[in-house]
Amino acid sequence: MSRFTGPRLKVMRALGTELPGLSRKSISDRPHPPGQHGARNKHRKSDYGLQLIEKQKLRFNYGLTETQIRRLFREAKRDKGPTGDKLLELLECRIDNAVFRAGFAPTGIAARQLVRHRHVLLNGRSVNIPSIRVRVGDVITLTAKARQIGIVSASLAEPALTRPEWLGWNDKDTTATVMRLPEPDEVPFPVNVQDVVEYYAVRM
Known part of the structure; x- marks a missing residue:
């Protein structure tokens, strides 16, 4: 598995949330996205943009490649229960x-x-x-x-x-x-897993 070696705080600022699996640092001092115009960027994100952010939260917090998370999504989709809940369970386990x-x-x-x-x-x-x-x-x-x-x-x-x-x-x-x-609500950061399900539903 490829290991992420980039700036972790920058990733969390871009995603707008702290990811404990990625870093113990806090974005409270600079909660806006990185970049020269990050603090002034108030544009509303598209549905795709929102779904991508939620998917990236899972990827970076659990340290997965795109191939790995897609494989887990396929497995979660085969389960009889809600796909999103099963995906979170597989990641936590x-x-x-x-x-x-x-x-x-x-x-x-x-x-x-x-x-x-x-x-x-x-x-x-x-x-x-x-x-x-x-x-x-x-x-x-x-x-x-x-x-x-x-x-x-x-x-x-x-x-x-x-x-x-x-x-x-x-x-x-x-x-x-x-x-x-583990239960879905025991994931240690806020994530809208339904957005992740919708992201992959049209791409797999």
């Missing part, structure tokens, strides 16, 4: 996101790196594929070596987000257990 939401890493990008470097244990076994999907009952923890990493210990001491209810936390063993599947 990625192991790199679960590592981030559990507080092992300060951002989704850092969590993905932990997985890639085999610092994450899933049910006691080392994994290195960020897209692995966690299931109910799975136990996530880190290797002893990983717990000595500075950003990991700092994140455990002060997690970027409150741990969601779908993840049970054992402070004694420093483990996270998947208690249930």
